[in-house]
Amino acid sequence: MGKRGLKNTKFKVCFLLYGLLPLFLSILFLSGTAFAKQKEVSLKVGWFPRKVEQGDIYVVNVLVAKGARSLTGEFQGKALSFYKVKKGRLFRTLIGIDMETDPGTYQLVISAKSRSGKAVRGRYRIRIKKRDFGEQRITLPEEMVELDEDTLKQVEEEGEKVKEIWTKERSDRIWRGKFIKPLDGEIISPFGVRRILNDLPRNPHSGVDLEAGMGEDIRSSNAGIVVFAGELYFSGETVIVDHGRGLYTMYFHLSRIDVEEGQRVKKGEILGLAGSTGRSTGPHLHWGVRLHDARVDPFSLLRLR
Ligand SMILES: [Zn+2]
Structure with missing residues (x-):
């Protein structure tokens, strides 16, 4: 896992390569035009803050490849909807972690589809830490x-x-x-x-x-x-x-x-x-x-x- 900055944002972005690896591999094996298709549907996902606590607003940034048609997501059983950040292909959603959410690990699922209908799905483990409120x-x-x-x-x-x-x-x-x-x-x-x-x-x-x-x-x-x-x-x-x-x-x-x-x-x-x-x-x-x-x-x- 490497950290890199995204243009137009100061948030630290974590490119979860291991989450996308099975997808890259399956594309490589299944398709002769691997790179074009990989580019067509790839997504990069980053979030802020890196350590999520009870009561936080948690920002998810998704950079989608050109040609991606739909972007959807799910967290804690709720559908996520994204908005465009300025111009370009960077999308964002804000997630509210209720102050009484049980601490633990939750799954964030993000999916995108290309114009040709090819889908990519990323699953990310988000750990919500207990906060000492006093x-x-x-x-x-x-x-x-x-x-x-x-x-x-x-x-x-x-x-x-x-x-x-x-x-x-x-x-x-x-x-x-x-x-x-x-x-x-x-x-x-x-x-x-x-x-x-x-x-x-x-x-x-x-x-x-x-x-x-x-x-x-x-x-x-x-x-x-x-x-x-x-x-x-x-x-x-x-x-x-x-x-x-x-x-x-x-x-x-x-x-x-x-x-x-x-x-x-x-x-x-x-x-x-x-x-x-x-x-x-x-x-x-x-x-x-x-x-x-x-x-x-x-x-x-x-x-x-
Ligand atoms: Zn008050």
């Missing part, structure tokens, strides 16, 4: 933790409504270039930390909490369409931006919302002001990211180019 003990007034029946029902209904959003993935990519932090604040509660509320273990923290002053501007991490703008029990005044291709960013506990559902926003556009609405003990921004329904670390979004 633990945080929080004490809240009992009435914020113990929910009465009506509130429970409300929370459940809200959960269903938000879940609906993740099922309506757009096939186009709206985001462009690098993602930005919605504001400059330091991390006050990291992503994935296991929370113990008043001595009872709760769901892990699905976003990152950033320090924010009351009324500070909250900016959209990238271009997108506002798919939710309203109040929810836990997250208070909430904005969810759809960046296309199954990628969403979320902004919780705002004191004011300045956008409407259906509105297109630019990267850096003000979505609202920081606050402490919902279940919150002081002004801060909870920033969350969903990718194909996986809860991923917002900071892994900042590492994308």
Whole structure:
């Protein structure tokens, strides 16, 4: 296995020769025009980061030979769809490794077909490592933790409504270039930390909490369409931006919302002001990211180019 850089990308690319070797051999033995056919259907696959952990956004780059007609893939039982990176034959897909994915080895399958119908398939072993998210003990007034029946029902209904959003993935990519932090604040509660509320273990923290002053501007991490703008029990005044291709960013506990559902926003556009609405003990921004329904670390979004 050798490492080499790809043009137009700074990602390290690993050309998995051994994965393609059986294919080359079968072509050599079966065909008199081995090189032409090999070129016709070959693919090079690389990924970033090299070590994949729970909560990562995992980028797969595929360089296909000229003349390849279809490119498909599968990971964790889900079909992958690729988008073209600039001009040329480099394609990319982003995979979200949910924070609670069991660590272990998973198979990535990538297939391409040539115009003449010749197929090539690569299988790659991807090891997902356990990440130590740490633990945080929080004490809240009992009435914020113990929910009465009506509130429970409300929370459940809200959960269903938000879940609906993740099922309506757009096939186009709206985001462009690098993602930005919605504001400059330091991390006050990291992503994935296991929370113990008043001595009872709760769901892990699905976003990152950033320090924010009351009324500070909250900016959209990238271009997108506002798919939710309203109040929810836990997250208070909430904005969810759809960046296309199954990628969403979320902004919780705002004191004011300045956008409407259906509105297109630019990267850096003000979505609202920081606050402490919902279940919150002081002004801060909870920033969350969903990718194909996986809860991923917002900071892994900042590492994308
Ligand atoms: Zn939070």
